[in-house]
Amino acid sequence: MSRIRGIEAKILKLQKEVQKQQLKRNGINEEDKKNREDALCSKDDPEKEQITELVHKLPKLDKIFQVHRKIGEGTFSSVYLGSLRQHSDLPDAQKRWFAIKHLVPTAHPARIEHELRCLQDMGGTHNVIGVELCLRHLDTIVFVMPYIPHKKFSEYVGDMNAEEVARYMHALLVALRHVHSFGVIHRDVKPSNFLYDRENRRYLLVDFGLAQRVCAAPEPPPAHSQSTAKRLREEDTDASPGAKRVALDLSMGARAHSVPVSRRIDAIKQHALKQSLPKSAGAGAGVLLKSPRQGTALDTWAAGVVLASVLTARYPFFRASDDVSALAELADLLGTEPIQRVAASLGRRVVVSGKRGGICLRKLARRLRGVPPTPPTHAAQSAPAALSAPAPLSAPAALSALNCSRCRLPQLQCLCATQAQPVSCIKRSFFNNTDPEEIVVADFPDSAFSLAMRLLDPDPRTRLSAHDALRHPFLRHLPH
Structure with missing residues (x-):
């Protein structure tokens, strides 16, 4: 018996030697091959181990x-x-x-x-x-x-035409209207939680792990019973893992506290010039101001951020690492007065270093999408102005006529909302309706920007509900 085992061992050894010689003739080092196989296996092992467990x-x-x-x-x-x-x-x-x-x-x-x-x-x-x-x-x-099969939002955010965007937003708002009809706030509306099968035009709102009811009944306990770590999602890991929200005490009691936005962030304009924009700051001013009264308007704000991302072809749209930075970015986008007005209505106060008038979303979208601006035409001028020859301008006057009085940039580079509109009226100043120039961004109509503006209204009391948003002119042609 021992003789037979000895022969088998010799045969096995001989076979290994033959295999080694063949690998050597083919220019393949056996040790390198084993290392490559081990590396490949180790890459898949953690996932396989999780499934096995x-x-x-x-x-x-x-x-x-x-x-x-x-x-x-x-x-x-x-x-x-x-x-x-x-x-x-x-x-x-x-x-x-x-x-x-x-x-x-x-x-x-x-x-x-x-x-x-x-x-x-x-x-x-x-x-x-x-x-x-x-x-x-x-x-x-x-x-x-x-x-349902789906791709990441970042892969198609800049590749959707107006009709596809209308269908996408219609499907999202239909889902939100349905959820809100049960008295539930989703509280985590974002592209990675709204799956989109482009080929078959299927949509799914997912992940109700943070959902809560609107009523004053006792809410479910925190999503994680032992930790308050910031949740990381597959498309939302841009912020550093250690970044945490700063709790702000903004109550207006006997001793009023304020939040100075001392570090002015020209996030929108500076990032626009760099062709990158920040990520969603959450769910609007009410949340950033630590208001405990959350309602379904929380979700429609998030839907507005999604629409703004599509219109500007930039995702993420906001990327604030803390609440103060988020408020500063919102002040740049919407203007400081609307933010302060909402804060006052919630019993809070926001102190800023300087007033901002907000920017024009259409101009921003045009800049980020690389659409060349169209200079104003003479046809837009009034008849008397067109017939009368303008007097020659001095050098300072000519410079003033070409540059925006707010941002000091040339008019064709300016992102400011029109000065003809009052700063306090966010619904008008959000994009410029009075310019003689018709701003065309891809094939998106004005109604698309109007819907984004209504969904991003900083005041949750006047912000469009999902039900009303479905009746907006941008979506009116689709079944309610």
Whole structure:
């Protein structure tokens, strides 16, 4: 017996030597090949280990589904692509695909229950994600939901025409109107949570992990019971991980506190010249001012930020690292007086180093999209002005006529809202309606910018609701 084993060992050794010689003749080093294979395996190992651990903790999941790969990850959950085991022999095109959301074990049970109830009560219709199945074993919980193929928002944000944008915003507002009709605020509306299948024109509003009810009933506990770490999403990791929101005490009691915006941020204008814009600052002035009275207007503000991103072909649109910077960026965009007015209505006060009149969203979109400005035509002048020859201008007068009196930039580079409109009237000063020049940005009509302006109204009391936004001229031609 020992003789036979010795012969087998010699044969195995000889086979290895032959393989090594063949690799050497082909110019392949065996050790390098092994290192490459090990590196490839180590890259996939963490994800495979997570899937293996998940199905080990939840055997029922493994019996029903094949878990293929991870398709999303956040602080409070991981999402995997899955298919039915009984369909394993079918071609991929004929399989039914699912998004399997695994919630972290430290999530509060009441928060998980609230999210599940939202999916059960509201989901499956009006572009809102539903739930097919919920599986639990001890502290391991998964939601099995429908899956639609989709791309990242950044891949098509600058490639949508006016009609596609209208359909996209219509679908988003239909979903929000449906959610709001249940007295629920989504509180996390952003492109990565609104999935868009461009080929089949399908849409899904997802992730109700932060949703809460509008009523004064006790709210679900925080989404994470042991940590308040900032959530990182697949498309929202531009800010540094260590960046945290600064809590601002702006109450106007016996001793009033104020927030000086000492570090003026010309974010919009400076970033426009650099061809990059900042990311969403959250959900509007009411939230940044620490108002506890949150309503559904929170979601429509976020929808306005999404629309502004599409119109300017820039995502993210805002990128403030803290609340003070976010307020400064909003003051640049909307003007300081509207922000201060909203603060006063909430019992807060914002002190700024200088007044800002806001900027023209159409001019900003034109600049960022690289659309060359069209100089004013003589046809736009009045008849008497056209007939009378202008007197020669001195050098300073000519310079004043060519440059904006606010930003001192040439008129064709100016982003300021028109001076003919009062600064306090955000609905008029947000974009310039009185210029003789007709500003054309791609094929977007004025109604698209008007809708963005109404959704970005800093006052939640006058901001358009999802229901009213669907009746706006930009979306009126689509079914309500």
